[in-house]
Amino acid sequence: MIRARKRFGQNFLVDQGLIGKIIRGFDARPGEHVVEIGPGQGALTEHLVQSGCDLTLVEIDRDLATLLQERFPSATLINEDILKADLPALIPDSPVRVIGNLPYNISTPLLFRLFHYLELISNMHFMLQLEVVDRMTADPSTRSYGRLSVMTQLYCEAEKLFEVPPEAFSPRPKVQSAIVRLQPHKQAAQVDVDIIEKMLIQAFSSRRKTIRNALKGLVSESELESLGLAPTLRPENLTVNDYIACSNLVSTRS
Ligand code: SAM
Numbered sequence: 001m002i003r004a005r006k007r008f009g010q011n012f013l014v015d016q017g018l019i020g021k022i023i024r025g026f027d028a029r030p031g032e033h034v035v036e037i038g039p040g041q042g043a044l045t046e047h048l049v050q051s052g053c054d055l056t057l058v059e060i061d062r063d064l065a066t067l068l069q070e071r072f073p074s075a076t077l078i079n080e081d082i083l084k085a086d087l088p089a090l091i092p093d094s095p096v097r098v099i100g101n102l103p104y105n106i107s108t109p110l111l112f113r114l115f116h117y118l119e120l121i122s123n124m125h126f127m128l129q130l131e132v133v134d135r136m137t138a139d140p141s142t143r144s145y146g147r148l149s150v151m152t153q154l155y156c157e158a159e160k161l162f163e164v165p166p167e168a169f170s171p172r173p174k175v176q177s178a179i180v181r182l183q184p185h186k187q188a189a190q191v192d193v194d195i196i197e198k199m200l201i202q203a204f205s206s207r208r209k210t211i212r213n214a215l216k217g218l219v220s221e222s223e224l225e226s227l228g229l230a231p232t233l234r235p236e237n238l239t240v241n242d243y244i245a246c247s248n249l250v251s252t253r254s
Contacts, residue, residue: 004171008061009103013043013127015168020047022179025161026099026125028053033093037082037100037110039068044099049075056090058082083109087117094120101127104173108132108148115155116193124182125161133160133178145236146207147200153240154189154196156182189244196247203235203243211235219246 004010013019022044028034030052039045039057041064048055055075059065065079078090083106088094098121102110107128114121128136131144136152137160138144152158161179166172203214212221212231221231227245229238238246 005061009038009105010040010061011101011169011171011173012040013101013168014170018164018168019043021162022099022101022125022127023047023051025179025181026097028097028099033091033096035091035096035098037098038103040064040101042068042071044101045072045075048099054093056096058085058090082106083113087113087120091120095122096120097122098124099126104129104132104175111136111148112151115151118155118184118188121184123184124156125179126182127164127177127179129173130163130176130178133180136180136182140239141237147204150200150240150243151197152182154191154244156184158182189240191244191247192251195251196243199243199247199250203238207235209234211238215246218250223249 004012028048028051032053033056034048034053035056035058036045036048037058039059045055045057045068049072055072056078057068057072057075058078058080059068060079060081062079065077068075069077078085098114114124132148134144135146135148137158138146138149159181161181164177164179166174166176199215199218202218203211206214210232211224211229211234214235215224224231224246227242227249229242
């Protein structure tokens with residue numbers, strides 16, 4: 001066994017029952033192109049290879065990459081940082097399915113990066129911190145609903161499949177984890193991503209404010225009313241479609 005490297009967020013899955021459950025939930029088919037992010041010591045990889053799918057592995061840790069290539073010679077091994085890799089070059093055979101027990105320290109930037117490449121991806125199953133999965137799948141007007149919920153649901157249908165306790169890993173993480181399935185929408189929302197991102201940062205940095213104040217400088221009170229949104233609502237009360245409408249109003253103006 002290789003020693004886990006904290007800086008790469010290494011918590012290896014060791015519970016065979018849960019590994020089987022993740023693999024059955026993903027259900028890779030022979031001939032499908034699958035990309036595994038952060039295969040580590042190959043806990044999931046072993047089963048993916050057995051499914052007969054066409055597998056690409058992206059692993060940042062050079063020592064693990066060497067072991068993986070020896071153990072799974074039929075897979076294509078990319079020893080790179082997934083946050084920096086040239087994804088279109090790395091995935092010529094798209095659309096692909098993506099799976100990963102992700103390093104929690106890079107999960108949000110990685111998700112935002114993948115959302116920009118959804119034309120390459122048909123669906124994704126990720127293990128993430130439970131709290132992050134709850135935010136991704138949250139409904140409006142709930143405590144977990146925020147920027148990550150809107151950004152995720154703008155691009156994908158997000159479903160929490162099941163939770164995974166710390167005991168399933170070695171070393172054990174301090175937090176509870178969960179598996180999320182992300183299915184990109186067939187029809188991407190027509191919206192200026194830069195504008196909606198900026199709007200969400202501003203709106204959710206002051207959750208307690210009314211939208212009249214939280215969106216100041218972006219959308220006026222009369223514009224909110226023209227969209228059927230009471231200026232006294234809070235940022236967490238607006239649906240994804242409300243944010244799209246506000247954002248489109250700003251982009252038609254500029
Ligand atoms: N899939 C394995 C498992 O379930 O046991 C390992 C999961 S571990 C939580 C995360 C893995 O992602 C580690 O192998 C780590 O080296 C790798 N990793 C961390 N940062 C990465 C990055 N930026 N790009 C690619 N792989 C990364």
